[in-house]
Amino acid sequence: MEGNLNALTTVFTEFYYFVTIVMMFLIHVGFCMYEVGASRRKNHMHTLLKNVMLIPLVTITFFLFGWWIYWAFPNAFPGMGGIDFEGAAAYTPWSESMATNLSDHITGVFWAAFLLFSWTAASIVSGSVIERIRSSALWVHAVLIGSVFWIIDAAWGWHYAGWMVQKLGYHDAYASGVIHAIAGGYALGVIMVLGPRLGKFAADGTPRDIPPHNPWMLAIGLFLIYTGFWGFYAACNVPIIAPEVIGGELTGATWTATNIYLAPTTLSAITFNFLMSLSGGLMAAYIVSKGDVFWTLSGGLAGVIAASAGNDLYHPIQAMFVGAVNVVIVYKLHYWIEKRFKLDDAVGAVAVHGYSGIVGLIIAGFLLWGQPSSPFEGYATINPIGQIIGAAIMFGLLGFLPGFLISKLQASLGVLRIPAEVELQGLDFHNNEIYESAIAQVCVAEKELLKKL
Amino acid sequence: MSTNGMTSWAVDLADVGAVYPFQGWEVVMTVLCVVFWLYWHVRQMRDETRELEEAVKTATNENMAKGIDRY
Numbered sequence: 001m002e003g004n005l006n007a008l009t010t011v012f013t014e015f016y017y018f019v020t021i022v023m024m025f026l027i028h029v030g031f032c033m034y035e036v037g038a039s040r041r042k043n044h045m046h047t048l049l050k051n052v053m054l055i056p057l058v059t060i061t062f063f064l065f066g067w068w069i070y071w072a073f074p075n076a077f078p079g080m081g082g083i084d085f086e087g088a089a090a091y092t093p094w095s096e097s098m099a100t101n102l103s104d105h106i107t108g109v110f111w112a113a114f115l116l117f118s119w120t121a122a123s124i125v126s127g128s129v130i131e132r133i134r135s136s137a138l139w140v141h142a143v144l145i146g147s148v149f150w151i152i153d154a155a156w157g158w159h160y161a162g163w164m165v166q167k168l169g170y171h172d173a174y175a176s177g178v179i180h181a182i183a184g185g186y187a188l189g190v191i192m193v194l195g196p197r198l199g200k201f202a203a204d205g206t207p208r209d210i211p212p213h214n215p216w217m218l219a220i221g222l223f224l225i226y227t228g229f230w231g232f233y234a235a236c237n238v239p240i241i242a243p244e245v246i247g248g249e250l251t252g253a254t255w256t257a258t259n260i261y262l263a264p265t266t267l268s269a270i271t272f273n274f275l276m277s278l279s280g281g282l283m284a285a286y287i288v289s290k291g292d293v294f295w296t297l298s299g300g301l302a303g304v305i306a307a308s309a310g311n312d313l314y315h316p317i318q319a320m321f322v323g324a325v326n327v328v329i330v331y332k333l334h335y336w337i338e339k340r341f342k343l344d345d346a347v348g349a350v351a352v353h354g355y356s357g358i359v360g361l362i363i364a365g366f367l368l369w370g371q372p373s374s375p376f377e378g379y380a381t382i383n384p385i386g387q388i389i390g391a392a393i394m395f396g397l398l399g400f401l402p403g404f405l406i407s408k409l410q411a412s413l414g415v416l417r418i419p420a421e422v423e424l425q426g427l428d429f430h431n432n433e434i435y436e437s438a439i440a441q442v443c444v445a446e447k448e449l450l451k452k453l
Numbered sequence: 454m455s456t457n458g459m460t461s462w463a464v465d466l467a468d469v470g471a472v473y474p475f476q477g478w479e480v481v482m483t484v485l486c487v488v489f490w491l492y493w494h495v496r497q498m499r500d501e502t503r504e505l506e507e508a509v510k511t512a513t514n515e516n517m518a519k520g521i522d523r524y
Contacts, residue, residue: 029486242465243466264466283493313457317482324489367474370455375462380454382518 009240010105016239017109023099023231024116028055030224037217038347040210042426043131050135056124057139058146062115063098066147067091070114073155080163105453113235114154117179118146120232124183124405127347129190132197132423137407137416145186145399145407151400152180160374160387169373169380171388173259174236174270174308177394178361181219184354185399187345193407194416196344198423203359210346222297225279229425231302233270233394236260248375261374267314267435273319277307280323288331295348297386299327304362306330309387310368332354354395361391 017136032051058066075081090097090107097107122142156166158178163418164170167342173177198362201207221326237259243250247263256264279301282296289295303323304311309321332352345351365387373382380386410416418427426432455472475482 044516075519249463250466254466256466263462264469264472287493287496287500313468313472313474315475315479316483316485318474320486321489362487368456369475371457371459372461375456377461377463381460 002059004174013239014105014109015236017106017113020235021109021112021116022229024113024120024228024235026224027228027232028119028123028443030119030221030228030272031127034221034225034347035127035219037115037214037219038127038212038219039130040213040426042428042432043404045431046427047130048134050130050133050138051123051126053135053148054126054139054142055119057143058122059115060144061119061147061216062111062151062271064093064147066118066151067098067111067114068093069148069151070155070159074159074162076152077156077163078330106247112286114151116176116235117154117232118150121150121179121183121186124180124260124349124353125187126359128187128345128349129194130346131427132191132417133194134415134418137410140410141403141406145183145400146451149186149398149402150179150182153394154183154308156251157394158260164386164390164393165261165373166379168386168389169382170386171261171364171368171371171373171382172309172390173261173265173312174233174363176305176307176309176357176364178218179357180353180389181361181394182359182399184350184357185395186403188343188350189400189403189405190407191343191345192341192404193349193411196342197346198420200344201342205339205342205437207342207344212323213296219293219297222301225301226304230274232402234267237265237267237270238262239267242430246375249377250375252309256373258375259312263312263372263375268312270311273307273314274304275322276316277303277311278325279303280320281306281327284324284327285331288328298348298350298352299331302327302330304372305353305356306363307365309360313368320369322360322367324358326356326363329359341443354399356389358395361387361394 032048035047035051036044037102039172067093070087071091072083072085074084076083091097091111092098097104098111101107104174122145125141125145126138152161156162157170157172158175159165162170170177198211199208200210233340236259238260240255241258242255242260246258248262250264257266257363259265278300282300284300285302297318303326304450306326307319307322310322314322329338330351333355334345334348338345343350362384365382365384369384373379407416422429457472457476459472
């Protein structure tokens with residue numbers, strides 16, 4: 001009986017993650033629709049392919065080394081213990097666990113859940129640089145943030161044994177920092193070097209709006225991102241686990257769902273808080289943006305992102321206010337920074353993901369102050385200083401800095417930005433010419449046939 | 454000090470209920486939520502009125518005809 005119960009739990013967990021992965025695929029569909037909707041007609045195909053091709057590139061690199069980093073790097077920081085080669089041995093690409101294996105139902109789906117987070121991190125960067133970055137340059141960034149930098153931050157701050165959790169009391173249950181702050185910071189580093197789209201700023205430095213060619217695609221893309229985000233929330237949990245399996249301080253025999261730190265939570269709690277923070281973000285964004293559709297929908301996302309750090313523990317009304325307050329801050333910050341530093345973040349990704357991630361982490365430090373960050377003994381409790389340092393590590397050290405330095409290197413090699421002539425003509429110019437020519441030829445041929453009927 | 458009264462997970466989950474911060478302040482939070490919700494309606498209505506007044510000023514015969522043609 002006990003054996004069957006364990007088997008049932010394992011298969012349930014396997015199926016649970018499988019479903020979240022399918023739901024999370026919608027995030028990428030949403031990002032693609034959003035980016036194409038935001039781009040101009042002359043750049044559609046390149047914009048789409050830029051985002052599509054990061055899927056295979058991040059996937060194979062995450063198989064080769066990304067997943068190994070997660071298990072090897074929780075304490076790979078000076079003075080914290082170093083790389084855990086032994087603990088990560090099962091996650092090398094030549095391990096039997098990383099393959100078709102009837103005695104391991106979990107590694108594949110757990111790997112894939114994290115992989116989908118990797119796509120998201122890369123895709124956030126992709127949106128901010130549309131219409132002027134070379135695809136080859138973006139794909140290098142995608143591999144680096146998707147299979148290296150974000151997964152290092154996940155090992156440090158989103159792993160039950162990560163040093164940031166142990167020493168700083170870092171708490172980021174649904175990834176305000178570990179996905180969004182890092183990706184926003186990385187995007188900021190890239191666009192600082194990349195420069196704005198031609199025509200974005202007037203001669204006197206005044207920013208011009210470059211409207212999306214299709215607001216409907218943009219809106220549907222954001223709705224799909226919301227939907228996939230829901231799956232992401234579920235994927236951040238361990239669905240069911242017995243206290244003795246956790247091996248921490250929990251007593252009694254009550255099985256529970258946990259967050260990524262193996263601290264108890266419920267799907268019910270995060271459902272409350274997801275929807276309330278979405279609502280707070282939408283309502284505040286509508287007011288602050290004066291009913292702008294793009295910002296209202298993005299504000300809903302920003303609301304969830306900010307509350308995500310503590311959405312396993314907040315009261316729903318707290319989650320709503322975190323979402324609302326955050327949106328007012330990041331909206332104003334976006335336009336101030338755009339004007340002050342002449343930065344062109346084509347989809348507002350730095351604000352919606354990066355600044356929201358920082359704000360969310362810091363607010364969580366205050367609202368959850370003193371609460372346990374982990375079920376394991378000896379870990380620091382959640383506190384504002386730990387969260388602020390955590391935000392600096394996510395946004396600055398692992399996000400902005402590598403994005404900036406690698407872009408500098410690419411720029412010095414002349415492989416970062418497309419030529420100005422191509423930017424004005426449009427990346428899809430030749431494809432569009434072929435398309436128009438094909439249509440013209442078919443029309444002529446059909447009209448000839450019509451004459452003969 | 455802990456905002457939800459818990460400083461460790463050394464507990465039997467069968468004995469644990471609410472874990473959100475600032476328990477005991479639910480009524481105050483509810484009042485704040487209601488204020489936010491009602492404020493939103495008032496503010497939105499005021500902004501919309503201003504927007505419509507501006508729109509009326511630009512609604513010339515030419516613009517209205519253009520709008521009809523745009524469908």
